[in-house]
Amino acid sequence: xxxxxxxxxxxxxxxxxxxxxxxxxxxxxxxxxxxxxxxxxxxxxxxxxxxxxxxxxxxxxxxxxxxxxxxxxxxxxxxxxxxxxxxxxxxxxxxxxxxxxxxxxxxxxxxxxxx
Amino acid sequence: xxxxxxxxxxxxxxxxxxxxxxxxxxxxxxxxxxxxxxxxxxxxxxxxxxxxxxxxxxxxxxxxxxxxxxxxxxxxxxxxxxxxxxxxxxxxxxxxxxxxxxxxxxxxxxxxxxxxxxxxxxxxxxxxxxxxxxxxxxxxxxxxxxxxxxxxxxxxxxxxxxxxxxxxxxxxxxxxxxxxxxxxxxxxxxxxxxxxxxxxxxxxxxxxxxxxxxxxxxxxxxxxxxxxxxxxxxxxxxxxxxxxxxxxxxxxxxxxxxxxxxxxxxxxxxxxxxxxxxxxxxxxxxxxxxxxxxxxxxxxxxxxxxxxxxxxxxxxxxxxxxxxxxxxxxxxxxxxxxxxxxxxxxxxxxxxxxxxxxxxxxxxxxxxxxxxxxxxxxxxxxxxxxxxxxxxxxxxxxxxxxxxxxxxxxxxxxxxxxxxxxxxxxxxxxxxxxxxxxxxxxxxxxxxxxxxxxxxxxxxxxxxxxxxxxxxxxxxxxxxxxxxxxxxxxxxxxxxxxxxxxxxxxxxxxxxxxxxxxxxxxxxxxxxxxxxxxxxxxxxxxxxxxxxxxxx
Ligand code: HEM
Ligand code: SF4
Numbered sequence: 238x239x240x241x242x243x244x245x246x247x248x249x250x251x252x253x254x255x256x257x258x259x260x261x262x263x264x265x266x267x268x269x270x271x272x273x274x275x276x277x278x279x280x281x282x283x284x285x286x287x288x289x290x291x292x293x294x295x296x297x298x299x300x301x302x303x304x305x306x307x308x309x310x311x312x313x314x315x316x317x318x319x320x321x322x323x324x325x326x327x328x329x330x331x332x333x334x335x336x337x338x339x340x341x342x343x344x345x346x347x348x349x350x351x352x
Numbered sequence: 353x354x355x356x357x358x359x360x361x362x363x364x365x366x367x368x369x370x371x372x373x374x375x376x377x378x379x380x381x382x383x384x385x386x387x388x389x390x391x392x393x394x395x396x397x398x399x400x401x402x403x404x405x406x407x408x409x410x411x412x413x414x415x416x417x418x419x420x421x422x423x424x425x426x427x428x429x430x431x432x433x434x435x436x437x438x439x440x441x442x443x444x445x446x447x448x449x450x451x452x453x454x455x456x457x458x459x460x461x462x463x464x465x466x467x468x469x470x471x472x473x474x475x476x477x478x479x480x481x482x483x484x485x486x487x488x489x490x491x492x493x494x495x496x497x498x499x500x501x502x503x504x505x506x507x508x509x510x511x512x513x514x515x516x517x518x519x520x521x522x523x524x525x526x527x528x529x530x531x532x533x534x535x536x537x538x539x540x541x542x543x544x545x546x547x548x549x550x551x552x553x554x555x556x557x558x559x560x561x562x563x564x565x566x567x568x569x570x571x572x573x574x575x576x577x578x579x580x581x582x583x584x585x586x587x588x589x590x591x592x593x594x595x596x597x598x599x600x601x602x603x604x605x606x607x608x609x610x611x612x613x614x615x616x617x618x619x620x621x622x623x624x625x626x627x628x629x630x631x632x633x634x635x636x637x638x639x640x641x642x643x644x645x646x647x648x649x650x651x652x653x654x655x656x657x658x659x660x661x662x663x664x665x666x667x668x669x670x671x672x673x674x675x676x677x678x679x680x681x682x683x684x685x686x687x688x689x690x691x692x693x694x695x696x697x698x699x700x701x702x703x704x705x706x707x708x709x710x711x712x713x714x715x716x717x718x719x720x721x722x723x724x725x726x727x728x729x730x731x732x733x734x735x736x737x738x739x740x741x742x743x744x745x746x747x748x749x750x751x752x753x754x755x756x757x758x759x760x761x762x763x764x765x766x767x768x769x770x771x772x773x774x775x776x777x778x779x780x781x782x783x784x785x786x787x788x789x790x791x792x793x794x795x796x797x798x799x800x801x802x803x804x805x806x807x808x809x810x811x812x813x814x815x816x817x818x819x820x821x822x823x824x825x826x827x828x829x830x831x832x833x834x835x836x837x838x839x840x841x842x843x844x845x846x847x848x849x850x851x852x853x854x855x856x857x858x859x860x861x862x863x864x865x866x867x868x869x870x871x872x873x874x875x876x877x878x879x880x881x882x883x884x885x886x887x888x889x890x891x892x893x894x895x896x897x898x899x900x901x902x903x904x
Contacts (some may be wrong), residue, residue: 260449
């Protein structure tokens with residue numbers, strides 16, 4: 238679902254897609270793709286974002302259907318501005334599945350390794 | 353032309369192997385996503401909001417215990433332990449990894465199942481009455497014809513690239529439980545002058561332009577079924593619009609060209625096509641009629657059943673709501689609702705699937721059906737076995753006595769899973785069901801069909817709900833439009849929009865006002881919501897949905 242969104246400093250955006258092999262949601266970050274939306278690169282410039290999107294399209298052996306979408310700067314990283322993206326970053330509301338579950342698993346692991 | 357092809361596991365295996373190499377080529381970069389997408393869709397693989405989704409066909413909703421166990425195995429091994437029954441009698445797995453799907457298809461092939469033509473602009477799963485072969489009001493089992501249509505349409509070379517998807521439904525009962533009027537082609541088995549044939553409907557569909565179908569043939573002799581259906585679809589294949597995907601369904605073709613023009617073209621084509629059918633289809637039909645012969649029903653006493661009904665109030669109320677009248681004395685069809693208050697409509701866990709398989713084997717002549725309202729039916733259970741069946745279902749949380757009631761809601765996956773969604777539908781269904789249980793009005797309200805879709809594609813059949821709810825995105829906020837007066841059964845009707853939409857947290861209060869108003873105005877407890885609506889018109893219901901502000 239490509240949205241003709243143009244990022245600016247006032248209305249920045251992120252690039253997101255699905256992982257080709259696994260299907261889960263991913264975001265473009267400094268070192269490639271991440272399943273943690275808070276680590277996504279925030280684009281404030283149309284030209285830079287377009288170039289990055291082209292690069293993403295070129296990585297079709299890693300991701301499927303990359304698109305640029307609005308995000309806002311939050312204390313811990315980019316945050317969604319639309320509820321659709323908020324759901325993509327969280328997971329479904331009927332079960333504790335998807336990213337919300339992955340996050341909890343990571344948190345538990347970190348906790349365990351800190352003990 | 354048609355040649356007989358029995359359940360062809362070789363073909364299904366071959367298709368699975370083909371898909372495996374397609375996935376390999378996608379992963380190694382030899383296929384781009386643009387090239388791969390149509391290939392995966394031909395095998396029922398979608399990309400949803402959080403993951404891939406695999407839609408598996410359950411032809412005319414009929415499934416054997418072994419097949420059901422295979423679905424359970426897939427749910428556990430490759431998904432998160434559950435699957436989702438759809439309104440088109442299929443099952444969807446919401447979380448498979450692309451790399452696992454070839455294995456899933458191999459597994460399915462081993463029990464004669466597949467995902468072919470569950471997506472794309474092809475002839476989709478042929479659907480029918482979940483009580484086919486069992487219902488008291490049925491005069492002929494439609495499944496041999498459904499199987500004829502399935503085997504003919506599978507891989508039909510001419511119809512792999514239709515202007516749009518194509519859905520056929522068929523019923524052989526008095527009461528239409530297959531939604532004949534809401535399908536591209538609808539077939540009602542009828543008898544005329546001692547001959548068996550069909551009343552043929554064409555051009556029904558929901559989606560963004562909901563339309564009820566029209567009768568294109570009052571009587572089509574059964575021997576002409578395939579030739580005539582082929583004539584309709586080939587006429588549509590040529591004259592259906594390919595310039596605009598929103599105008600590409602046959603309902604628009606029939607509407608724009610007019611039924612008379614369309615019918616004339618079909619009849620001409622039929623005269624040509626008929627010559628190509630040399631009887632192989634009729635031979636196949638005879639084979640299929642044997643395959644769907646009624647099981648060996650038994651004759652036994654039903655006193656124990658009556659005694660348990662008298663003794664156990666919970667059992668009695670379950671038998672009041674969740675049984676469907678059977679054509680054989682002493683038998684009943686059991687509706688196992690996947691609508692427990694607060695649960696996701698249509699979601700079944702692997703354990704629940706296995707239990708159903710066991711119950712079907714032990715008590716149900718090894719027959720299971722997926723119904724279009726996202727429930728499962730054990731079509732043939734002797735009444736003397738009902739107490740045991742009920743006890744087993746109860747243990748698994750599957751004995752909710754709510755078939756046809758407020759909480760028996762059809763809901764599409766909506767924005768919890770679907771990429772096309774404009775709002776969520778599942779939590780709305782969960783909250784409505786829980787609310788009316790909490791306020792204790794569900795039994796009082798009685799028969800009611802609530803249907804919820806998460807966008808105008810209408811997968812949740814909201815137009816056909818007595819109360820329909822359509823989730824929309826209004827300026828970045830979920831908003832829900834309510835339609836009233838739809839009916840998918842006795843008097844097919846498309847619901848009318850009641851007025852402005854409601855924000856997410858106002859939907860339950862609005863439905864609460866609406867149903868309390870109904871309880872006020874109904875003639876008596878036997879007058880259903882839809883009957884009261886038809887008698888009184890929308891005014892009292894709209895007034896309840898949109899009360900005058902007190903200060904005005
Ligand atoms: C990824 C999931 C799904 C996608 C992308 C999808 C897509 C669509 C689209 C685009 C249409 C409209 C077709 C048209 O008007 O030409 C449609 C119709 C329909 N879908 Fe789905 N759907 C999905 C899931 C489901 C599910 C889960 C169900 C059942 C619960 C379902 C049942 C139906 C039905 C019954 C219609 C018929 C409405 C008609 O007559 O067009 N779909 N779907
Ligand atoms: S109605 Fe819309 S939201 Fe619901 S499943 Fe169909 S396409 Fe998705």
